Amino acid sequence: MIRYDLALIGFGGVNRALAELIAERGDGLAAELGFALRVVAITDLRAGSLVRTEGAGIDLAPLLATAPGELDFSGLDGGSPEPRNEWVIRDVPADIVAEATFTNPVDGEPALSHVRWALEAGKSVCTTNKGPVALAGRALKRLAAERGAAFEFEGAVLSGTPVLRTAERMFDGLRISGVEGIMNGTSNYILGRLEAGLGLADAVREAQLLGYAEADPTADIEGHDVRLKVMIMANEVLGADLRQEDVSCEGITAIGARDIEEAAAAGLRWKLVGSAVRRPDGTVAARVAPAALPADHPLAGISGATNAVAFHTDLLGTVTVSGPGAGRTETAYALLSDIIAIHRRHLTGAETAPVRRTREETVRG
Numbered sequence: 001m002i003r004y005d006l007a008l009i010g011f012g013g014v015n016r017a018l019a020e021l022i023a024e025r026g027d028g029l030a031a032e033l034g035f036a037l038r039v040v041a042i043t044d045l046r047a048g049s050l051v052r053t054e055g056a057g058i059d060l061a062p063l064l065a066t067a068p069g070e071l072d073f074s075g076l077d078g079g080s081p082e083p084r085n086e087w088v089i090r091d092v093p094a095d096i097v098a099e100a101t102f103t104n105p106v107d108g109e110p111a112l113s114h115v116r117w118a119l120e121a122g123k124s125v126c127t128t129n130k131g132p133v134a135l136a137g138r139a140l141k142r143l144a145a146e147r148g149a150a151f152e153f154e155g156a157v158l159s160g161t162p163v164l165r166t167a168e169r170m171f172d173g174l175r176i177s178g179v180e181g182i183m184n185g186t187s188n189y190i191l192g193r194l195e196a197g198l199g200l201a202d203a204v205r206e207a208q209l210l211g212y213a214e215a216d217p218t219a220d221i222e223g224h225d226v227r228l229k230v231m232i233m234a235n236e237v238l239g240a241d242l243r244q245e246d247v248s249c250e251g252i253t254a255i256g257a258r259d260i261e262e263a264a265a266a267g268l269r270w271k272l273v274g275s276a277v278r279r280p281d282g283t284v285a286a287r288v289a290p291a292a293l294p295a296d297h298p299l300a301g302i303s304g305a306t307n308a309v310a311f312h313t314d315l316l317g318t319v320t321v322s323g324p325g326a327g328r329t330e331t332a333y334a335l336l337s338d339i340i341a342i343h344r345r346h347l348t349g350a351e352t353a354p355v356r357r358t359r360e361e362t363v364r365g
């Protein structure tokens with residue numbers, strides 16, 4: 001039985017849910033997929049770091065039985081009050097680093113360094129963190145390929161809904177002229193709650209409790225989170241090389257109760273739409289903006305934390321992928337799907353990280 005040793009960086013909603021999946025379903029997954037998972041290191045800003053590379057690795061059950069805010073690794077065997085991220089990532093023997101600290105939409109740090117340290121050490125990375133992928137995806141994929149490691153990030157766009165792998169694997173032979181979608185669970189959930197008569201602050205609090213919101217929910221409601229996701233979609237699917245300044249960005253904070261009422265009276269629903277479209281000259285135009293959509297628009301019926309991305313293709317017309325766009329367990333599944341992808345590449349003997357194919361020549365938008 002192949003075994004992969006994991007280091008979890010950040011032990012908040014998503015990596016904790018991954019630990020739960022491993023604790024609850026590890027044996028079943030091993031029987032079904034042919035590999036076992038052992039967690040050998042965990043770091044977290046508040047809890048510190050915990051390393052156990054002997055025997056069964058870290059015993060997850062007592063950690064999962066402790067309330068998130070009360071976890072403290074310092075008194076445990078192999079524990080320290082400091083996160084010790086760089087040492088853990090570079091020096092503790094592990095096969096895969098699962099990066100799930102907060103997304104920093106400005107410069108991607110500290111997650112960008114976490115990913116870079118892991119790849120430099122030849123360790124594969126799976127991450128749900130949008131910062132490193134949107135802001136330095138190309139360089140990190142190159143580094144992964146140089147070091148014979150994998151860099152997987154399915155959860156960085158639509159949580160556990162496999163929108164990137166669908167585009168990468170299922171659209172062979174198609175030309176994709178653009179993508180547009182609802183790519184933020186929190187803002188879509190909030191818009192639904194505003195339609196139900198709730199105020200913005202209460203709706204944000206609900207989204208936080210449900211585990212949908214970013215550590216700083218400003219990123220959700222001001223559109224910065226969608227901007228990163230649009231960049232990832234444009235760069236991965238349309239072969240662009242967009243930077244933040246290439247993507248105009250407006251969130252949902254200017255939408256008031258009156259706008260919601262007027263839209264409803266006209267049979268419209270407000271949605272936060274991210275889009276990237278190939279221009280006739282081959283460059284890519286991308287934006288994030290709210291739109292009042294008519295009931296028959298494919299994105300108008302997407303409610304709650306559900307998200308959807310519509311791909312505009314030449315031979316199939318519009319193909320829409322829809323599913324959860326946020327949620328702790330849903331996003332932990334994205335990390336599991338990345339680990340499965342790393343395992344499959346390992347089985348086929350692929351030596352280098354997958355460089356996603358682009359549909360056409362890369363042209364900066």
Ligand SMILES: NC(=O)C1=CN([C@@H]2O[C@H](COP(=O)(O)OP(=O)(O)OC[C@H]3O[C@@H](n4cnc5c(N)ncnc54)[C@H](OP(=O)(O)O)[C@@H]3O)[C@@H](O)[C@H]2O)C=CC1
Nearest residue numbers: 010011012013014044045100101102103128129326327331
């Ligand atoms: N939740 C979701 O639905 C989705 C989340 N994502 C992304 O996944 C990532 C994780 O999300 P989620 O688990 O919900 O977020 P959380 O805020 O629940 O967890 C992040 C954890 O990382 C810790 N942390 C922050 N900085 C560091 C650091 N430098 N070193 C070690 N630990 C650190 C935080 O500690 P502290 O709390 O003390 O700051 C927290 O425990 C984010 O990047 C998010 O954007 C992607 C798709 C969906």
Ligand SMILES: N[C@@H](CC=O)C(=O)O
Nearest residue numbers: 184185186213214326
């Ligand atoms: N805060 C984000 C989480 C996933 O990326 C969202 O609500 O979509």
